[in-house]
Amino acid sequence: MRVGILTYHFPPEPAFIPGSLAEELAARGHEVRVLTGFPDYPGGHVYPGWRQRWRHETRSRGLTVRRVPRYSTGDGAVRPRMAAWLSFAASTAFVGRSYLAGVDVLYVHQPPAAAFASAALLRLLGQVPVVLHVPDVWAEQSVEDTDDDRWAARVRAAMARTYRSASTIAVSAPSLREAVVATGVEADRVPVVLNWTDERIFRPAPAGSAARGLVRRDDRCVVMHAGTIGARQGLETAVRAAAALENTMDLVLVGSGGQERRVRGLAAELRADNVRFVERRSPLDMPELYAAADYQLVMLRDLPALRGTVPGKLQAALSCAAPVVASTGGDTAALVERARAGLSCPPGDWASLADRFWLAAQIPPPARAEMGRRGRQAYLREMSLSAGVDRIEGLLREAAANPREKTDTPVRKSISSE
Incomplete structure (x- = not known):
């Protein structure tokens, strides 16, 4: 044609x-x-x-x-x-x-x-x-x-x-x-x-030592949010949820944005030592960072205009075989649940998200890997x-x-x- x-x-x-x-x-x-x-x-x-x-x-x-x-x-x-x-x-x-x-x-x-x-x-x-x-x-x-x-x-x-x-x-x-x-x-x-997503970049990769050094401090479960720290993400909810689980998991926020100062301030106010910030990285670095973490966090605020939005980070995570924790409504949560690629909860509810974080930490590594495998299969079948x-x-x-x-x-x- x-x-x-x-x-x-x-x-x-x-x-x-x-x-x-x-x-x-x-x-x-x-x-x-x-x-x-x-x-x-x-x-x-x-x-x-x-x-x-x-x-x-x-x-x-x-x-x-x-x-x-x-x-x-x-x-x-x-x-x-x-x-x-x-x-x-x-x-x-x-x-x-x-x-x-x-x-x-x-x-x-x-x-x-x-x-x-x-x-x-x-x-x-x-x-x-x-x-x-x-x-x-x-x-x-x-x-x-x-x-x-x-x-x-x-x-x-x-x-x-x-x-x-x-x-x-x-x-x-x-x-x-x-x-x-x-x-x-x-x-x-x-x-x-x-x-x-850009499959030349976002594909399964092993975690290098540098990526592990940025993301991990010990053997605790790591949930990572990679991308914009902005008004649409509502990451204050994630900080409050992580602060309630200080001895159970780490929340790592990779990126920057208009709400970064506010989110950092909330983490300091709550004395959430398990919330850490990593400056924005090149997309080329992301597959190794994904592999160094245990889950990728996908968040959207509970707004009507966002319920039909599927953020690109979901496709990137699934393509990399990374299991997902989704604090969203609408289509994003439905895709994660249908693929059985992770856990989901309603947006804007820090207590529900804390419950998902706790459950994520209890799931053994082989089961997490299986979530990632199912997510990649769903990506290749429906989103590639x-x-x-x-x-x-x-x-x-x-x-x-x-x-x-x-x-x-x-x-x-x-x-x-x-």
Whole structure:
């Protein structure tokens, strides 16, 4: 097939899903044309060595990447961010009609940042069938730091237009499917395609002496949280749970984030000597650190917007055969329980999490290893790169063979009028 890919972020930015999909489709013999912007995430400034211009195209082994200029925000404020989104929409509309002419099907990786671009571009491409891949529902998480509901409504309306145009709307978690179907989209148009991880990095590895030195002090059970220490994780709950089990287990927090100071302060206040902090490490170091710990902790606060979120650290842990303790609701806990890859408890309840920590420490090492083995099997079966690309490739073939007639009928009145 001739496959077009529209994505706001693309490697060298940390945009692993669209990047690995494009490479894999090209490796399978498809002609792939990517339309994206110049790399500026996460700092909001174009990467050193890059210069925005209209004529920038790279080609390699069936994969062509065309980059278009967009406004670089420089910060995370809502108005500059919206200006960046709108400028990307204008640039893709200007270039896209000619660059994507002749594609059999268009894949759109659509977080809210791509909403305006996809809505504008699809008007120009006529009857080209579209497979839309939605990692989040609507734009609440992208405009949560502003009181300007007008921007949120505009983003929702742009996403709704893409929903109406799409042949298929792939979502990354079962709860997202329910939310999309609830907007009025036909259920048979909304398959679940779980995200994958970077399998070149995240695979089973032995724990080296350096990793053990960072993670372990003795033979006690170690639960490790690796990643952002932010508002969405709610790691204060984990600190309180660990403090109640000072002589039973260690909690090791690897990473940094906006809530790090607060979490460190709580650990000091509770005199939780079994809570330790390790500075952010390279992703290349993580498999050895995973192996040095006994469990990986996956935490999300109990917020409606997060119940349909499956954090990437879950796939990374499962791919590395690391057993999991999940303090989450919704899809993440369900995946862990279904795979029998660890333990779970409701989010935000430190007493329940303390109970899970205690139980985790009592489970003998062979049983922990079996949890990790089952988790890796579930990853390979349901979440791996090959499984995900197989699924999306099938959706692209189906859409190309059976293009859906587009319509301007609203999905549901409340969506476009919010």
